[in-house]
Amino acid sequence: MLLFCPGLICDARTFAPQTAAFPDSRAINAYGLVDSLQDMARIVIDTADREGAERFDVFGHSMGGRVALEVYRLAPERVRRLALVSTGVHSPREGEPASRAALQQVGYDKGFTALVDQWLPPMVAEPNRDKAELYEPMRQMCLEAGQDVFDANVRALLGRPEVESLLPQIDCPVLVMTGELDAWASPAQHEAIAAVIPNSELVIVPGAGHMLPLEAPGEVNAAIANWLSRPVRD
Template sequence: MDTKTSDQGSQAAPLIILPGLMCDSRMFAELVAAFPAAQVIDGFYAGCDRVEAMADYALARMPARVSLLGHSMGARIALELVRKAPERVERLALVDTGVHSPKPGEREARYALRDIGREQGMAALVARWLPPMVGFAGLRNEPLMDSLYAMAVSAGLPVFEAQIEALLGRPSVDALLPTIACPTVAMVGRQDQWSPVAQHEAIVAAIPDAQLRIVEGAGHMMPAEAPQIFNRLVGEWLTIPAAPDFPNISNHAKGEV
């Protein structure tokens, strides 16, 4: 599928992208180039420190009905948005993420990064945080690593602190997931160490008729690490039929690319 020439408007509601922790539109440059009508909710959620407030920030900046794609923390925000306004979400893509509550040790690990930022600066924090987020090939891609590093550093320590508080206080989605009735896909890089494949298998098991897509050779930053494959998968998701009452898709498909 040639995503550059696909007629997104005739297939799906406008594509809205919710970035993850310390991320903005730079993460999705190739996706926006392929789908020029797409909109990234930029601005690091204005420093919000609750997922619920981040969802409100996005709701105020997007069209009435959307194809909603969330990456990492952005996927958790997307789920909160579905909870708040399900009628506005025509289809849902959850990328490199999870649906579990905070795990033992998560608070301590996030605060350890925060303390590095407080004591040594944002550059040191990102230098510690970023490498495990990228697959083996991405680590050897100097322009990619430079771009991701600059993006995360530009977020600044106050944004990082607010966003980790939002993540540590994230609302449970256990009761929400079985109620989601729009075309839903979970996408993940095979080498994602932070949000591994198993977490996405749990997502598709919990959401009726959800689909799983695994991208070989990519890590947590898969949209930037493997943009051509990612863009193709997004294009395929955008062509899944969605009637006005958002019926479930009849088959539960799993695939690897």
Template sequence: MNDTRPTFVLLHGLLCDADTWTDFIGPLSRLGHVLAANLSGTGSLPGAARDVLARTAGPLIVAGHSMGGRVALEMARQAPARCRALVLMNTGYRGLGEGEAEKRTALVRAARAGGIQAIADGWLDGMIAPRTRDDAALMARMRAMVLRSTPDSFAGQIQALIERPDATELLGQIACPVLFMSGTEDRWSPLDRHADMASRVPDATLEAIEGAGHMAPFEAPAACLSAVTDWLARRGLAA
């Protein structure tokens, strides 16, 4: 008998890696196949989407965090028939904002001059809820993850984000169900942005993750996982 279970594609964000999904991989593997993609060499969001699609077969449930959410949208653009559902966490959909390229390239220059450690603490501080700073073990874990990146990898990811496609029109064309999630303390991709995105998608659900910032999969993994699995069960999207 053929295995018709979906593949869960898990897409991490900028300066992150598969550690984003540590608390998700085991539970999701009981519902289908799991691929935690490596986006460290990304230089193009559409290109990353093509690469992931080429590495998988059959129906997909794609979960993307931050930059990974942008890649998930590109996967839905390129292979709509294969996307059974999308989970978009702490992300966005618009193209480049005014002054954004300059701010992002300044971070790249700093990383090239002083290494990733030169930007790690300041970058993380802008991504987390205030209470997260008091969790020394979590902060150490996230900082270690950021330091696994290299200036070259960071520069490629930044270039991909600067050149990202605007997904405004795409949102209204997504035929599969979409779960939008963001932390109530996310200052980078706030909850109201996700409400805006949800309003543009034909079949959308919005979940607020209380007390979490932009790094919600780390800051509130149990709440994030529960939101995902409960939604999948309600929608009959995974056994």
């Protein structure tokens, strides 16, 4: 089984092109008001348990990449393969709490629509922002999450545990992937991640931004198919 973990104020719709292409897959619809990455990871593991999957592959996008790492930390023997996509592994940096709080304040002062309309555009490659059939469903997905979910996600991100020391210990096949035009989780950041994971493959998708699974579904699906073909430990 392949499990997809969504990012900040996103849900299973992020992975609609992937779940359509890979029948033995499930996307976590959302994390609700859970506000720790570890508890989000337990939701993923509980999903595998309900589906009767003793071992599984985990694909995490953006914040979901950090969730996927916590799944591996909690149950490394169950994770066959790991995909870290459009994500990061660094601890909170100077200024991050203040910048996230400033964005939250936009929602409090001007409404959640104003927050989404400030946050979402930089997450999408500029050429794709004018594609209404792509951008508007993404925007609607984020709007439906609401301020409370945004705040819970931010608390989870700011309380994230250290993971950089975990990366060299990962012993399953790892896909590290981002968009060429991702201004939030850059190719250089993913090159650094791949460099410290022993059994990793780096994929940079041309012309795509942060919302990679929806912006470049064909390229993402091809990378997934290749990743799923890689042999795993017994």
